[in-house]
Amino acid sequence: MKNIPNLLSLLRILLIPFFVHQLLIGNTLNAGIILLISALTDFLDGKLARKFGWITDLGKVLDPIADKLTQFAVSITLAITLRQYWIFFAVIIFKDIVILLGGGYLMKRGIKLEGAKWFGKVATFIYYFATILIILIPGMPNWFITLILSLAVICALISAFLYIPEFFKYKKNNNPNSQSFKGD
Helix, strand or coil, X not given: CCCHHXXXXXXXXXXXXXXXXXXXXXXXXXXXXXXXXXXXXXXXXXXXXXXXXXXXXXXXXXXXXXXXXXXXXXXXXXXXXXXXXXXXXXXXXXXXXXXHHHHHHHHXXXXXXXXXXXXXXXXXXXXXXXXXXXXXXXXXXXXXXXXXHHHHHHHHHHHHHHHHHHHHHHHHHCCCCCCCCCCC
């Protein structure tokens, strides 16, 4: 049972090529459903791991990898299919790369990485909400797409800026047994 959250994270990774394919061939309904399933498994794996004590070292690595791979795939595929909005997705990708580099740096220094902060979870939820909405409702007015993508980018940037003091606090303390940092 302890492996259920890890299997859900693995499922998210396995769903990525199916999502990309469906979106690139223009099957927005299937792409949206796949992304919705991915978002739900993201929520469910963390909930199950915390509620039942099924947190594993593998899960601490697999979950954020699944998160970032999914967000990269969604952002890149939407940047290709919705070219006029590429800058929004480029900002999201850049933010994720910075978070990954920061987390990698801390891991290299032996600092324990675990758990996203609440603001990272909110930013991720808004990103999933915006992208699922855009995918499932083709023909949405440009002003509305711009609005919800702007909201997602603003939340992502606020989240990234809120992680900066956390990063420096962990770097300064450099105590591998008491620090946590994951990014969103």
